Amino acid sequence: MLRQLELSCSVSTMFSTIPCFCKRGDIIVADEGVHWGIQNGLQLSRSTIVYFKHNDMDSLRSTLEKIMTKNLRRYIVAEAVYQNSGQFAPLDEIVKLKEKYHFRVILDESNSLGVLGRSGRGLAEHHGVPIEKIDVVTAAMGHALATEGGFCTGNARIIDYQRLSSSGYVFSASLPPYLASAAITAIDVIDQNPELLVKMKQNIALLWKGLSDIKGMSLASNPESPIVFLKLEKSSGSTKEDLLLLEKMADRALKEDSLLVVSSKKSFLDKCRTLCLSGTFRY
Known part of the structure; x- marks a missing residue:
């Protein structure tokens, strides 16, 4: 038990x-x-x-x-x-x-x-x-x-x-x-409200659709994941420069669109060349 x-x-x-x-x-x-x-x-x-x-x-x-x-x-x-x-x-x-x-x-x-x-x-x-x-x-x-x-x-x-x-x-x-x-x-x-899970999945799908055609970026997370990752399609060759670029993108999204995104500063997977969008879709 x-x-x-x-x-x-x-x-x-x-x-x-x-x-x-x-x-x-x-x-x-x-x-x-x-x-x-x-x-x-x-x-x-x-x-x-x-x-x-x-x-x-x-x-x-x-x-x-x-x-x-x-x-x-x-x-x-x-x-x-x-x-x-x-x-x-x-x-x-x-x-x-x-x-x-x-x-x-x-x-x-x-x-x-x-x-x-x-x-x-x-x-x-x-x-x-x-x-x-x-x-x-x-x-x-x-x-x-x-x-x-x-x-x-x-x-x-x-x-x-x-x-x-x-x-x-x-x-x-x-x-x-x-x-x-x-x-x-x-x-x-x-x-008691199973429709909340359905709505959340619809929100995730909508976010994926909106992010799927960003030039120079590609989606890297699972299509059903509540945490959405974007990554650079092509690295500059420098982890530091990649991170600076992602941080500039995150700052611009916050200032111009009031959209909070976070650049991932630690990743074993792709050497920090990732942009994480989390918590932008709730029930």
């Missing part, structure tokens, strides 16, 4: 969840595109970290094959919707590899909760993967649920262990009841 642990700060969710389970001597195989919060959690764990190429299942398979011979605790860490690329994790394939090579999976659903799946339950529902096949699921509640805090879901043993060992839970105040109530209300609103 699945249980849940709530944390008072969304940022500390991955900061404390990963180090709670992963210790020195363990091995974590992580997607190279994970966001900075996960990266900090990986560093705090003091585990051996091995990165595989972003969303490349051949790279993941090759990495797991090399590690499976070691008699160590082994984890795969991924995001449902990558904050640094707007791409979806191929969760169905990750679960198959997890079962084949006997790894545990930690999945962050922060950007997919309330967005993906028939009822907004996230990437697991989107791919039709039983949630029980994912060992640990985390999410920040400051995105689609529009409140603060985060949560971790797993079986009873996992959650009970976190209550004793998770720094974000043990050494912090409990999640205020009004924030928990706000999150529950947001979930109820999504459940």
